[in-house]
Amino acid sequence: MAEPRRRADVVIVGGGIVGCSTAFFLRQRGLSVVVLERWLVGQQASGTNFGNVRRQGRYLPQLPLANRSREIWGRIRELTGSDVEFMPVGHVRFLWSEEQIDVVEAYRREAATYGLELHILGRNAIREKFPFVGPEAIAGSWSPHDGHANPRLVSPAFARAARRDGAEIVENCDVLAVEKVGEDFLVSTAQGDYRAPVVMIAAGAWAAGLSAAFGQPVPLKAGGPQMGVTEPLPYFVHPVVGVATATAEEVIYLRQIPRGNVIFGGVRRGPASLGAERAKYDPDGVFAQFRQVLRLAPSLSHARLIRTWSGVEGYMDDNIPVMGASGKVAGLYYAFGFSGHGFQTGPGVGDVMAELIATGRTTTPIDDFHIRRFGEGGDAGSPG
Amino acid sequence: MADPRIIIVGAGPAGTRAAEVLVAAGLRPTVVDEGSRSGGQIYRRPPPNFTRSHDALYGTEAAKARAVHAAFDALGDRITYRPETLAWAIKDDRLHALKGSRSEALAYDALLLAPGATDRVMPLPGWTRPGCYSLGAAQIALKAQGCAIGERVVFLGTGPLLYLVAYQYMRAGHAPAAVLDTSSYGQQLSGLALMAARPGQLLKGVRLLRALRRGGVPVLRNVEPLEVLGDAHGVDGVRFRDADGSERRLACTAVGMGYHLRAESQLADLAGCEFRFDPAVQQWLPQTDAMGRSSRANVYLAGDGARLLGADAAETAGRLAACAMLADLGHRQDARTVARLQRAMKRHARFAEGVARAFPWPHALAAELPDATLVCRCEAITAGELRASVTALGAPEVNRAKAFSRVGMGRCQGRFCGLASQEIVAAACKGRVEAAGRLRGQAPVKPLPIALLGEDGRG
Amino acid sequence: MTIDGACVEVLEGDTVLTALMMHRGFAGHSPFGDGRRAGFCMMGACQDCWVWTGEGDRLRACSSPIQDGMDIRTEAPKGLWPIPG
Numbered sequence: 001m002a003e004p005r006r007r008a009d010v011v012i013v014g015g016g017i018v019g020c021s022t023a024f025f026l027r028q029r030g031l032s033v034v035v036l037e038r039w040l041v042g043q044q045a046s047g048t049n050f051g052n053v054r055r056q057g058r059y060l061p062q063l064p065l066a067n068r069s070r071e072i073w074g075r076i077r078e079l080t081g082s083d084v085e086f087m088p089v090g091h092v093r094f095l096w097s098e099e100q101i102d103v104v105e106a107y108r109r110e111a112a113t114y115g116l117e118l119h120i121l122g123r124n125a126i127r128e129k130f131p132f133v134g135p136e137a138i139a140g141s142w143s144p145h146d147g148h149a150n151p152r153l154v155s156p157a158f159a160r161a162a163r164r165d166g167a168e169i170v171e172n173c174d175v176l177a178v179e180k181v182g183e184d185f186l187v188s189t190a191q192g193d194y195r196a197p198v199v200m201i202a203a204g205a206w207a208a209g210l211s212a213a214f215g216q217p218v219p220l221k222a223g224g225p226q227m228g229v230t231e232p233l234p235y236f237v238h239p240v241v242g243v244a245t246a247t248a249e250e251v252i253y254l255r256q257i258p259r260g261n262v263i264f265g266g267v268r269r270g271p272a273s274l275g276a277e278r279a280k281y282d283p284d285g286v287f288a289q290f291r292q293v294l295r296l297a298p299s300l301s302h303a304r305l306i307r308t309w310s311g312v313e314g315y316m317d318d319n320i321p322v323m324g325a326s327g328k329v330a331g332l333y334y335a336f337g338f339s340g341h342g343f344q345t346g347p348g349v350g351d352v353m354a355e356l357i358a359t360g361r362t363t364t365p366i367d368d369f370h371i372r373r374f375g376e377g378g379d380a381g382s383p384g
Numbered sequence: 385m386a387d388p389r390i391i392i393v394g395a396g397p398a399g400t401r402a403a404e405v406l407v408a409a410g411l412r413p414t415v416v417d418e419g420s421r422s423g424g425q426i427y428r429r430p431p432p433n434f435t436r437s438h439d440a441l442y443g444t445e446a447a448k449a450r451a452v453h454a455a456f457d458a459l460g461d462r463i464t465y466r467p468e469t470l471a472w473a474i475k476d477d478r479l480h481a482l483k484g485s486r487s488e489a490l491a492y493d494a495l496l497l498a499p500g501a502t503d504r505v506m507p508l509p510g511w512t513r514p515g516c517y518s519l520g521a522a523q524i525a526l527k528a529q530g531c532a533i534g535e536r537v538v539f540l541g542t543g544p545l546l547y548l549v550a551y552q553y554m555r556a557g558h559a560p561a562a563v564l565d566t567s568s569y570g571q572q573l574s575g576l577a578l579m580a581a582r583p584g585q586l587l588k589g590v591r592l593l594r595a596l597r598r599g600g601v602p603v604l605r606n607v608e609p610l611e612v613l614g615d616a617h618g619v620d621g622v623r624f625r626d627a628d629g630s631e632r633r634l635a636c637t638a639v640g641m642g643y644h645l646r647a648e649s650q651l652a653d654l655a656g657c658e659f660r661f662d663p664a665v666q667q668w669l670p671q672t673d674a675m676g677r678s679s680r681a682n683v684y685l686a687g688d689g690a691r692l693l694g695a696d697a698a699e700t701a702g703r704l705a706a707c708a709m710l711a712d713l714g715h716r717q718d719a720r721t722v723a724r725l726q727r728a729m730k731r732h733a734r735f736a737e738g739v740a741r742a743f744p745w746p747h748a749l750a751a752e753l754p755d756a757t758l759v760c761r762c763e764a765i766t767a768g769e770l771r772a773s774v775t776a777l778g779a780p781e782v783n784r785a786k787a788f789s790r791v792g793m794g795r796c797q798g799r800f801c802g803l804a805s806q807e808i809v810a811a812a813c814k815g816r817v818e819a820a821g822r823l824r825g826q827a828p829v830k831p832l833p834i835a836l837l838g839e840d841g842r843g
Numbered sequence: 844m845t846i847d848g849a850c851v852e853v854l855e856g857d858t859v860l861t862a863l864m865m866h867r868g869f870a871g872h873s874p875f876g877d878g879r880r881a882g883f884c885m886m887g888a889c890q891d892c893w894v895w896t897g898e899g900d901r902l903r904a905c906s907s908p909i910q911d912g913m914d915i916r917t918e919a920p921k922g923l924w925p926i927p928g
Contacts, residue, residue, distance in 0.1 A: 040784055047787065082777075131925035152787040160778060171780075231795055231831060231893075232874040236924040260874055283473035283480045283827055284489065287838045294834065302899045302923050304831035306795050418887060418906075425886055431856035431908060502888045512891075514869045514881030521885035521905075529861045616878045617868060648888075761883065761891055764875035795890035800883065831890060833901075 005168045008032040010357060011187050011196040013175050013210060014203035016046035017151075017343065018335045020158035020169070021350025022200060022357075024080070027165040029358040034168040034194055035159070036175050036187065038206070039277060042155025045204050045338070046346065048279075048311025049225055050253055050265045051151045052240055053344045054091045055116050056143035057107070059320060061368045062345065063114035068364050069348025070145065076347065081164070082157035084149050085257065090239040091146035092121075092130060094137040094296065100244045104141040118143050132237050132297045141244060148240045148255045151343055158350070175203075178210055180329060198357055200333040205314030206274055207322070207336035211371065214329050218374050219317035220337050224272035224279035224310035225265050226289065230303040232260030241296055252292035262300060264293050269340070272312040281308035315339045323349065323369035325356065333357060334371055388713055391416060391479055391490055393471045393651060394498035396424020397448075397695050398687030398702035400456045402496050405706035407462045409715050414464040414490065416471050416481055422456040424500050425520065426695045429453065430528050441527050443552065444588055448695065471499075473827035474654040477682065482832060488839040494682045494709050497651050498702060501688035503642035504667075506541075506749050507767070507804050509757045510612030511641065515619035519642030523549045532558040534638025538622050540564040540609050542743040543644035544589060547603075551592045554599045561636045563596065564624055566643070566746040568606040575742025581734035585696075608749065612639050643745055646803055648689045653825035655683045661818040664740045665692055666747060667803065668822040674726055676705030677712075684709050697732035700725050747817060750807030759808065760801040762794020767808055774812035781821035782809045795831055798823045844913040853909050860885065860892050860904035863915070870894055870904050871917045899923050 010026055012019045015037025026033045035041075053073055055066040072079065073086055095101060101120070108118040119142045126133055126140040133140075159169045176188045178199055187194040201210045208220035237256040245251060254264035267288045272279035286305070293300055316322065316337040326332035335353050338345065348364070356362045390406060392399045395417035406413045415422075421429040427449040430441065442449040459465075466481065473480040478489040503518035510516065515534055517525070519541060522533045532553060537560045539550045550563045579586045596603055606627035613621035613633065621635045644665075652670035653659070658679035659668045669691060671679050676686045686705040687698035704725045711717045753759070755768025773779045773788035782805055785791060791805050792798030798805070802823045810820035844853055844862065851866040860882050863870050869879040870892040882892030885905045892904040897914035904915075 040780070129927075131927055156777065156788070230834065234919070234924040234926060236926045238927060278824075280475060281473075281827060283475055286487070286832070287836060287842075290834050290836050299924055301833075301835040302901065302919075303834050304795075304901065305828060305834060306831050307793060307797065307826050308828070309826055420908075434856050502884060502886065512873070512877065512880060512883075514864075514879050516883070518884045518889075521883060524885040525861070529857060531861065531865075758877065761873075761880075761889065764873055764877045795893070796888065800889050830887070831893075 005032070005034055006193065007195045008034045008168070009196060010198040010200060011036065011185065011194050012200045012202055013178065013187065014201065014207070014336070015041035015155065015159060015169060015171065016044065016202060016204055017042060017155045017158065017346030018338070018349050018353070019200070019202035020155045020162060021347045022202065022335065022353045023162040023167040023169070024158045024165065025351045025354030026357065027162055027167050029354055031358060032166070033162070034170065034196070035162070036173045036189060036194065037169070037171045038174050040171050041159040041169060042152070044311045045313040045340070045342065046155045047152050048227065048309055049151050049313070049340070049343045050227060050263065051148045051255065051343065052091070052253065052341070053086065053149050054143070054146045054240060054242070055344065056091050056111070056118060056141065056146055057093060057242070057244070058341070060110055060114065061365070063111060063116055064364050065345050065348050065352065065366065067115060068351060069345045072347040072351060073149070076157070080157040080161040082153065082160065084153040084157050086147060086149040088145055088147035091143045091242065092239045093141045093242045093244040094126065094133060095139045095141070095244050096136050096250065096295070098138065100246070101139055104244050108141065116143065117145065130239065132299060134295045134298045136295055146240065154346070158347070178213065185331065198331045198333065200335060200353060200357065202335045204336055205272065205312045207314060207334070211334060214326065214332060216326065216328060216371055216374070218322060218337065218371060221315050222272040222274055223313050223315050223340065224270035225313060225340060226268065226270050226281055226285050226308070226310060227263065227265040228281070228289065228305050228308045230262040230300065231306050233262060233303055235260060236299065237262060237297060243296070249288060250292060252289065252296060254293060254296060262303065264289065267292055270310055272310070274312070279310040279312050281310045313340045321369050322371045323353070323366050324371065327370065327372050388493040389491060390414065390494045390496070390709065391492040392496045392498060393479070394424065394500060394687065394689070395419060395422035395456060395467070396426060396498060396500050396687060396698065397452050398498035398698040399424070399496070400452050401699045401702035402498065402686060402706040403459055403463050404455050405703050406710070407459055409710050412463060414466060416466045416469045416479065418468065418470050420468050423449070423453055425524070427452050428524065428528055436530070443555070445695070452699070470830055471651055472829050472832055474651060485833045485835055486837040486839070486841065487832070492682070494684065494713065495655065496684040496686060496705050496709065497655070497689060498687040498698070499648040499651055499689040501645040501647050501692060502799055504644055504646035504745065504803055505641060505800055506643055506746065507753060507757050507759045507801065508609050508612055508641070509754060510614060512758055512761055513612055513614045513619050514617065515614065515638040516612045517638065517640055519545045519549050519640045522640035523552065526552055526556055532556070533640060534619070534636065536561045536636045537638045537640055538562050538564060538634055538636040539640045540622065540624070541642045542567045542746065543642065544739060544743070545642060545644065547589065547592045547596065549640060550601060551595055554596065554601055559599055560601050562602045562604060562634055564607045564609060564622070565603065565605045566607060566609065566749070567743045568627070571744060572605070572742040575738040578734050578738025578741060581731045581738070585735060644739070644743060645688055645692050646799070647692060650797065650825035650829045652678060652683070652685055652689070654827055654829070656680055657683055657685070659822055664737050666745045666817060674729070675708035676701055677708050693732040693736045697729060697736070700728045700732065704729065747807045750804050751811035753808070759804055760791040760794060762796050763790045765789050765791045770805060770808050771812045774809055779809070780813065782806050782823055783821060785809045786823060792823050797826065797829070844909055844911070844915065846915050847917055857909050858905055859894060859902055859907045859909055859913070859915055862909055863894070863904055863917070867917060869917065895919050
């Protein structure tokens with residue numbers, strides 16, 4: 001085996017969807033890159049999430065990023081050479097109460113200014129279009145160009161494509177410390193040191209410790225999605241399904257793959273520990289989840305759950321990611337804290353971060369996600 | 385500790401004997417069991433109206449079956465017995481138990497897992513056809529339903545159960561068409577010295593073989609099974625390579641297959657117990673000390689779900705694990721009793737080592753399986769798809785191969801494809817099977833209705 | 844009891860799987876189109892013998908004793924899944 005590359009233009013800490021897609025897009029721009037992943041690529045939040053390729057319902061200033069990402073999703077097979085089971089089948093959020101109609105209508109209007117097409121469908125229209133929906137639904141907000149993909153496949157697909165294009169992807173490699181030594185960063189791992197003038201922290205729930213080491217602490221907490229999947233059933237739920245609600249206990253989402261399994265998650269997050277490789281599904285949560293699943297699709301009362309899982313996701317206090325240059329340490333970049341909804345934006349984040357690192361600017365606005373919103377930083381170094 | 389809450393999962397020989405020891409010490413365990421009656425799979429009791437005697441049902445093991453059943457029945461209302469109840473998850477010292485469509489969480493101070501074993505199988509082209517069953521299934525059909533799996537049955541695989549089931553079929557008037565054993569005569573001889581640790585059991589085995597020979601049942605050793613033949617409606621034969629390397633076909637209407645046993649270790653996994661690879665049986669098993677203590681402070685393991693030592697050893701292991709639990713709860717234990725039980729376990733372990741040597745798991749067959757062979761019955765995933773997850777997609781171990789290919793993701797949670805998958809992944813990685821890792825368990829242990837009711841009866 | 848609509852005579856104490864094998868020869872179909880399935884382990888482990896009742900309930904055939912008046916189906920009864928047109 002050839003001696004591993006110890007020096008590169010960019011070292012990325014974390015091999016999730018963000019780290020792997022950034023590596024892929026950096027190679028497209030000709031920069032050399034090493035990705036250091038503690039376990040296997042895409043093993044935590046990137047691989048255990050629901051698989052929602054959804055723009056609808058996002059924080060509005062995130063829509064340009066989500067739109068850029070959606071464009072990449074449409075080309076993901078051609079870019080990576082892998083089928084990641086991306087299906088642009090649309091995304092519908094059902095409404096249980098009249099009060100939500102104004103909320104989704106206002107969102108539809110504002111989202112339109114970002115180019116996101118949404119349709120508010122009434123009681124009869126949703127039943128005609130989505131005959132599986134339960135009797136409580138009074139309306140729906142339909143996003144025809146969103147969809148879903150298989151999260152187990154996406155980060156590895158980007159990692160393989162990046163490696164094919166010359167990136168070094170190092171798995172089972174625990175990063176012990178990242179320090180700035182002169183002009184370079186020194187990244188120490190159990191398998192030796194790596195050096196680069198640019199480091200990007202894309203370590204998900206584990207990122208806060210690394211940013212704090214550079215004097216930029218952030219309020220990031222680990223949480224575990226509570227996911228389940230049914231046995232294969234006839235293919236009767238075609239879109240991705242969610243709920244527009246202000247009540248946390250009502251938040252549920254499900255999707256069906258053409259093989260027949262219905263995948264669901266929501267209601268509440270489980271605990272997750274940064275010290276453990278695996279977060280576990282909490283069986284106590286099953287009743288509340290099933291109740292909400294059955295509100296969406298009552299036919300599922302005939303089905304059985306065959307598997308559950310969880311993972312370690314990193315949630316910001318404000319549910320807004322940290323993305324961009326450190327602003328404090330030259331050459332240091334962040335992309336983490338996607339708070340349980342980073343799957344759709346992942347490829348776009350990779351593209352934007354690669355653009356930012358390679359050119360010093362980005363055509364997609366990301367200022368709202370800057371780490372300086374938590375105070376300090378920004379004055380000691382130049383961004384990019 | 386006042387009134388410790390103790391749960392035993394499984395009412396087979398291990399669970400029964402553990403409950404007996406705990407009750408004798410004045411405790412009141414809860415016994416959670418999937419069966420409608422005690423006995424486990426090995427001493428499975430027929431439906432209540434079934435009239436066949438213990439002797440007819442259990443043959444040479446009738447006395448043991450009778451004793452285990454009697455011991456359980458004698459516990460009466462000194463235990464809390466929850467039959468027809470599935471332990472589907474464990475988290476934070478609570479066992480989630482499903483009966484019908486109602487689930488409740490049972491908190492425990494100490495948990496003894498004695499969930500037993502299922503058949504270990506090696507996939508084969510055609511093994512999903514109606515009429516192809518596990519050896520255990522063939523035995524259950526006879527014992528619990530009084531019928532054979534077919535008129536003309538071929539038994540294939542290896543291990544003591546292969547010969548026992550063939551013998552039981554012959555005795556019941558369904559002489560098998562053949563017994564095809566993947567192990568060689570030489571391998572069987574090489575296990576003899578160790579198996580002599582239990583001369584009685586060894587002698588029983590020798591008698592079985594002799595009876596099969598007298599009964600005219602062809603026994604072929606050192607065979608390589610190639611295919612279960614037939615069509616969508618069922619089985620009409622088997623194709624195999626004999627000891628001389630010639631390909632042969634044998635007509636039959638049913639196949640019973642199995643390669644000794646596979647521990648039901650999912651609950652131990654969900655409880656957070658550590659596992660180790662046992663090279664003798666080529667399986668990952670939950671770690672225990674000589675008493676049956678797992679790596680988790682309040683979780684104990686006994687029977688074939690922890691170590692594949694057979695039914696007699698399960699009784700001993702159940703008693704020992706109960707003694708360990710009692711000692712840990714501050715009850716004095718009789719050192720001589722414990723020492724005697726541990727000596728018995730050593731004999732069982734020696735014998736089992738001999739069995740493993742005599743009837744080795746033919747792991748190399750996994751690498752030979754044609755790409756089109758279904759490996760995962762539940763998700764209909766082929767050997768080729770599993771191999772591609774390693775070779776084309778770069779999965780370095782079995783859980784990643786599962787994530788890519790869906791092998792082991794179906795209703796049975798990898799029970800029947802898991803061990804073969806590990807072999808196929810190892811072969812595709814050109815590595816050792818232990819390096820290919822162990823399929824992790826995920827709740828629910830068996831499918832759970834979405835129309836689930838809670839303790840309060842609410843959905 | 845009936846299996847796929849046909850009345851069948853069964854023995855008390857038989858499981859649904861035994862009844863199916865005697866009268867139908869299989870228990871269901873693989874959802875992935877690779878043919879008929881008839882169970883494998885008979886001890887509730889392999890999950891290969893789930894069948895339907897006329898009411899849309901599910902039973903694991905090998906671990907369900909037959910009961911009078913059972914209406915067993917090897918395929919889901921019509922109308923359970925509102926498949927969009």
